[in-house]
Amino acid sequence: MIASESDPSNDRMTNADLHCHTLASDGTLTPEKLMERAIANNLEILAITDHDTIDGYLSVKDMAAPFKLVSGVEFSTQWRGMGIHIVGLDFQAEEITSAVQHQIDVRVQRSEKIASRLEKKFKRPIYEGVKQLAGNGVITRPHFAEYLVQEGLYSSVAEAFKKFLGTGKPGDVKSGWPEIAQAVDWITKAGGFAVLAHPHKYKLTNRKLGMLLDEFKAVGGQGFELSVTGINPNVRHYYTELCQKYDFIGSRASDFHGPGHHWCELGKVPPIPAGVTPIWQAFK
Numbered sequence: 001m002i003a004s005e006s007d008p009s010n011d012r013m014t015n016a017d018l019h020c021h022t023l024a025s026d027g028t029l030t031p032e033k034l035m036e037r038a039i040a041n042n043l044e045i046l047a048i049t050d051h052d053t054i055d056g057y058l059s060v061k062d063m064a065a066p067f068k069l070v071s072g073v074e075f076s077t078q079w080r081g082m083g084i085h086i087v088g089l090d091f092q093a094e095e096i097t098s099a100v101q102h103q104i105d106v107r108v109q110r111s112e113k114i115a116s117r118l119e120k121k122f123k124r125p126i127y128e129g130v131k132q133l134a135g136n137g138v139i140t141r142p143h144f145a146e147y148l149v150q151e152g153l154y155s156s157v158a159e160a161f162k163k164f165l166g167t168g169k170p171g172d173v174k175s176g177w178p179e180i181a182q183a184v185d186w187i188t189k190a191g192g193f194a195v196l197a198h199p200h201k202y203k204l205t206n207r208k209l210g211m212l213l214d215e216f217k218a219v220g221g222q223g224f225e226l227s228v229t230g231i232n233p234n235v236r237h238y239y240t241e242l243c244q245k246y247d248f249i250g251s252r253a254s255d256f257h258g259p260g261h262h263w264c265e266l267g268k269v270p271p272i273p274a275g276v277t278p279i280w281q282a283f284k
Contacts, residue, residue, distance in 0.1 A: 012250075012272035016045035016280055018072065019087055019197065019225065019253030020266055024048075024056030025074075026140040028258030031056040034266070035065055037259070041267040045280050047072030049087050052103035053138050058093060070283055074197060075103060075183040078174050079212060083167070084202065086183040087225070087251070090283045091192025099186035104138060106176040111139040114171045118144070118164070122153055141165045141172075181219040188220050193279060195223030195251045200235055209242075217246050223279050224248040227272050229255060229264045240273045250276040 021027030022034050029037065031048060034056075038046045046065075048057045049072035057071055070090045077084050088096070115127035126144075129151070134143045145160035154160040165171035184194040196216055199209060213224075226239035227250065243250055250273070256266040272278045 011281070012274065012276070012278050014044050014271075014278065014280060015042055015267050016252045016278070017043055017254050017256065017267045017269060018045070018047040018070075018089055018195075018251050018279065019049050019074070019228075020046070020256040021050050021074075022048060022056035022137075023135065024053050024059075024137045025050035026137070026142045026257060027056075028260065031060040032063070034256075035060050035063055035069075037266050038067060039065060041265070043067045043267045045070065045283075047087075047089050049074040049089075051138060051140055052076055052100060052107055054093055054096065054100055055136075061093075068280075068283075070280075071192070073100065073187075075099075075186070076106075076177045077180045077183045078177045079180050079215070081174070082202065083172075083174050083177065084180060084212070085197035086180060086187070086221075087195040087197045087223075087253075088183075088187035088190070089193045089195060089223070089251070089279065091187055091190035093190075095190035096186060096192070099183075099190075102178075107138050107140075109176055110173045111144075113173050113175075114141070114144055114165075117170050118148070121164070121170075144171065180216060180221075184216070184220045188222075191284075193223050193249070193282065194221045195225060195279065196221060197225055198228055198253065198255060199225065199239065200228065200231060206238075213242060213246055217248075222249060223251045225251045225253045226276065227252040227270045229253075229269055231270070236270065236273065240276055243276045248276075249279040249282060251279045 022031045045068045047070045050056045073088045075086045118126045130147045145157040148154045148160045187194040252269050
């Protein structure tokens, strides 16, 4: 799957953004507004990858746009006790609905557990307020953080994560999430491509990242987000070498959540490096 630098078919400069969020999960824009922003930012290919739901994608999949919209989702999984996200791209939506429902059920159980821990800590109701804040979208940890700030229980979202919701804290509930193999199986059986999301965010040593990639490849993983917002050039070079080693196709991803984060703008992402095949070459 690895293309050479001289390969004329290697359209790595395409303005694709294959990881972003809407109000259907923890983004701040409606799917329609996200589509408008994609048009304004001259996107050529877009995937809406809300956390464990495809509702955002489904609501705009028939909307006319001057770019290609592909199906997407970001599945929450666990690997050796830590949370790992797997993005699914270009799958048959009707073939993945049962997997999405499973994840939504887990999210409900998880949010109830987080709320219970917070209610014990602050001796007051939490869950109903968070549900109202999330609206029709799935409940995520950022919803809890935002609500806690609104209620004056923490001074900022960052403080809420640092003290309660972040990795290893009481509100970081991983129980119920499937193993990586399950998520990859859901995606590939639906005709899609399984991509390891934002590997730089896991802060793994090179050795542990190699172990993760060994397993991801072994269970059928195909893609790797190596062109992401704000990535260090040296890290991106290392990721290019990993893609070549594991024969992964490369994905381009802003992880856009809303216009308030200027460092993480829709479509403003480095191109796929020479020597790695862009994942969109394999799209239907």
